[in-house]
Amino acid sequence: MRTVYVNGDYVPESEARISVFDRGFLFADAIYEVAAVLDGKLVDFPAHLRRLHRSAGELGMRVDISDDALLDIHRTLVERNGIEQGQVYMQLTRGAADRDFAFDTDAMTPGLVLFTLKKELIDTPVARNGLKVVTIEDLRWGRCDIKTTQLLYPSLAKMQAKASGADDAWLVRDGHIMEGTSNNAFIVTSEGAIITRPLSNGILHGITRATLMEYAATTGVRIEERAFTVAEAHQAAEAFVTSASMFVGPVVSIDGINLSDGKPGPVATQLRQHYIAESRKRLL
CATH class of the missing domain: 3.30.470.10 (Aminotransferase class 4, branched-chain amino acid transferase, N-terminal domain)
Structure with a gap:
C-alpha cells in the first residue's frame, strides 16, 4: 500500500x-x-x-x-x-x-x-505509436496559467476525445489552438519550423515546454512562439505535446487527418530522446 x-x-x-x-x-x-x-x-x-x-x-x-x-x-x-x-x-x-x-x-x-x-515514462505506447487528437472549443476560465485543481472541463474534453476514438483534445479559441487538456501543443511545418503558442494567461506555463525549448536551443533547433490555427495544424508535417507525464508525445492525427504518415515523426522523436538524455544529467 x-x-x-x-x-x-x-x-x-x-x-x-x-x-x-x-x-x-x-x-x-x-x-x-x-x-x-x-x-x-x-x-x-x-x-x-x-x-x-x-x-x-x-x-x-x-x-x-x-x-x-x-x-x-x-x-x-x-x-x-x-x-x-x-x-x-x-x-x-x-x-x-x-x-x-x-x-x-x-x-x-x-x-x-x-x-x-x-508509471512507465520511457518505453510508452505514446512514444511508440503517438497520439490521436481532436479539436474542441476551449471553455475553461481565463487564468489557465495558474495551475489550479479546477480540471473538470479538461477532464470532460478528454472524455469527449476518447468517445470519438481519439486520445486527447486540443482546445481552441477564436480558431487558434491553445493547448491540450493537460499538455502544451506544438506543430512542425513542412519547412521544418517548430511552432508553439507564446506564454499568456490562456495556457499553462509548462515546465517540460520550457525545458525542451532550452535544450532545443543548445542544438541549434529554433522553436517559434506564435499562435497557430486549426487549419495550420491540419496541414502540419508533424505535431507533438509536452508534459511531465509524457515528456515529448508525438501527435500522429488531428481531427482524423494523419500527420507524418500516421507515425511518430522524426523531429518529435529526436526531441524526446534529447530531452530524456539531458534531463537525466540534472536529476535531483
Missing part, C-alpha cells in the same frame, strides 16, 4: 484524511504540481517549485513550508514507495474554514497533500 503525505504526516493511503471544509474540496481553491521521476530521482524539480510559488502568489495563497522541506517530502515518498519511474503529485490548498465564498487566508492553515504514481 502506498504511503502518502497529508498535512505533516506520512500515512498509508487508506488512512489519509482531509477536512470536509477544506477549500480545495469545496471550491477547488488549490494548486498543484506534478514532478516526474526517472531513475528514482526528480525531473525539473526547481522549476516546479518556482511555478508553485507563482501560482500561490497569483491566488494570494500562503506557502508555509520551505522548498528544502518540500524536496525532502518528495524524496521520502519516492523512497518509501519504491518509485524508479513515475510521478509525485503535490497539492496545496488555501486551508479549511466554514463554507463561504469570502475567505480570510491569514486565518487558515494551508493544506498539503502529496502522493506518488508508479
Whole structure:
C-alpha cells in the first residue's frame, strides 16, 4: 500500500484524511504540481517549485513550508514507495474554514497533500505509436496559467476525445489552438519550423515546454512562439505535446487527418530522446 503525505504526516493511503471544509474540496481553491521521476530521482524539480510559488502568489495563497522541506517530502515518498519511474503529485490548498465564498487566508492553515504514481515514462505506447487528437472549443476560465485543481472541463474534453476514438483534445479559441487538456501543443511545418503558442494567461506555463525549448536551443533547433490555427495544424508535417507525464508525445492525427504518415515523426522523436538524455544529467 502506498504511503502518502497529508498535512505533516506520512500515512498509508487508506488512512489519509482531509477536512470536509477544506477549500480545495469545496471550491477547488488549490494548486498543484506534478514532478516526474526517472531513475528514482526528480525531473525539473526547481522549476516546479518556482511555478508553485507563482501560482500561490497569483491566488494570494500562503506557502508555509520551505522548498528544502518540500524536496525532502518528495524524496521520502519516492523512497518509501519504491518509485524508479513515475510521478509525485503535490497539492496545496488555501486551508479549511466554514463554507463561504469570502475567505480570510491569514486565518487558515494551508493544506498539503502529496502522493506518488508508479508509471512507465520511457518505453510508452505514446512514444511508440503517438497520439490521436481532436479539436474542441476551449471553455475553461481565463487564468489557465495558474495551475489550479479546477480540471473538470479538461477532464470532460478528454472524455469527449476518447468517445470519438481519439486520445486527447486540443482546445481552441477564436480558431487558434491553445493547448491540450493537460499538455502544451506544438506543430512542425513542412519547412521544418517548430511552432508553439507564446506564454499568456490562456495556457499553462509548462515546465517540460520550457525545458525542451532550452535544450532545443543548445542544438541549434529554433522553436517559434506564435499562435497557430486549426487549419495550420491540419496541414502540419508533424505535431507533438509536452508534459511531465509524457515528456515529448508525438501527435500522429488531428481531427482524423494523419500527420507524418500516421507515425511518430522524426523531429518529435529526436526531441524526446534529447530531452530524456539531458534531463537525466540534472536529476535531483
